Amino acid sequence: MASPSAADDDPGRGPDTHAGWLRAVAEEVRSFDRSSTAERVAELLRHRVIEGDLPPGHRLSEEQLVDVLHVSRNTLREAFRLLTHEGLLVHRLHRGVFVPELDEDDLVDLYRLRRTIECDVVRRLHGLDPVRLRPLHDDVAAGEDAARRGDWVAAGTANMRFHQHLVALAGSRRIDETAARLLAELRLAFHSVGAPQRLHEPYVGRNRALLDLLVAGETDRAAKELEDYLHDSEAELLAAFRDRSRRTP
């Protein structure tokens, strides 16, 4: 997993004789290094939100979290900013940060962008080295395994990873980041709806079918199938969402 963050090295001055060797170490150290307190706090909260431990609408109290996490308010607020820009928290001026409550419009919007990105990525695949499908195979297998066990939360996780890896085939850092934000928000939506089996069961098999098309190099058919897939998934999610809204108005 190379992270080609631009413009890091200074090939200009200095005695960079054994550069190649050091470069690798420096890279590794840096990625280890890259843990400001705020980012570690953000990582922790991100996990909580994505896993659904914090219910939608819940307010994250600064005072409370400062006590629990043993960081200063300023640092905590920086973590909040990070997550806010990932769409995992919403910030209301003078009121604090909350776990977002997505509405139907948000779901439609999320799927709109999702279709745009995922379908386009698949459509543009050609001359793909089959080795790069390896992570997708693993994810599909993980999903099937989870389904056999009846662990639909794990199936959902595998599904998310499948789609993240699918998008990664484009080899674009910015597409990956956009998709990551998107899928994280979507995960929020799944949690607010519940009913993981209903939402995930149909797509264990469809992921397999999609992957088969990719293996066969049938990118156009794969894109078409993915389009239908995502429409169906959206419809299912909206229906489940409405069911839930009816129960708890």
Add this chain to the structure above:
Amino acid sequence: MASPSAADDDPGRGPDTHAGWLRAVAEEVRSFDRSSTAERVAELLRHRVIEGDLPPGHRLSEEQLVDVLHVSRNTLREAFRLLTHEGLLVHRLHRGVFVPELDEDDLVDLYRLRRTIECDVVRRLHGLDPVRLRPLHDDVAAGEDAARRGDWVAAGTANMRFHQHLVALAGSRRIDETAARLLAELRLAFHSVGAPQRLHEPYVGRNRALLDLLVAGETDRAAKELEDYLHDSEAELLAAFRDRSRRTP
């Protein structure tokens, strides 16, 4: 002062009879509200960066900006976070924030995402109300006007607005936001290259042509044209970039 002008009725449930009316007001108040100090500072810096007043690679000193802007370091840092997540600044731990220096890989990456979004938006347009093309007409006209005057910076601005409005036809908040980030970063790239005439002149006419196709409802042909358009633009930008790199190594 509340005189409910007839128009809006919500023939549904509950006591929310003039819901639509209130909704609009709430929206307006909220957007008015949205003025924390950090965001105002961010807006100021954003303008500076986008307009190219700060050269790529320049470090924004906290101490210095605190003095100039008369805000606290914490507030300034929050503004930095905002811009960092828009891609307009990069943050290196313990070293500060810098105006990004995009390299060729970044340009390729930006255009990759750009093609994905813009072409897909156009491809999915159908049954479009011609009224919604109004902003695009204005932008094309502004571009043509700037070109006549030889003001290629203004032409570039008009071009950016054209593409932002183009993407807005999808009617998706998240697509708009993604495109905004994208175009802001691209703008950075244009500045680091210079040569605005070379980069913008050809697309004044092509924007007009593209718009004509949209007016005619020929979305497929428009998408195809846009695809070529963006490929050409990318190639031109890369070539200009290499020319410049050769001059200043």
Add this chain to the structure above:
DNA sequence: CCTTGTCGGATCGTTCAACAACTCTCTATC
């Protein structure tokens, strides 16, 4: 009874000052 104005507690927005941690540069040393 419902609306409107007022008050106090709680929380957020922002500032400030201080110290710790880190990077960069320059110098002394081998």
Add this chain to the structure above:
DNA sequence: GATAGAGAGTTGTTGAACGATCCGACAAGG
């Protein structure tokens, strides 16, 4: 000439403080 280390300068983080704003409750008025 390369290396190690000291010092200066900058960022990272903390904790406390004060004003601004939100929220719920309660009283005054129609």
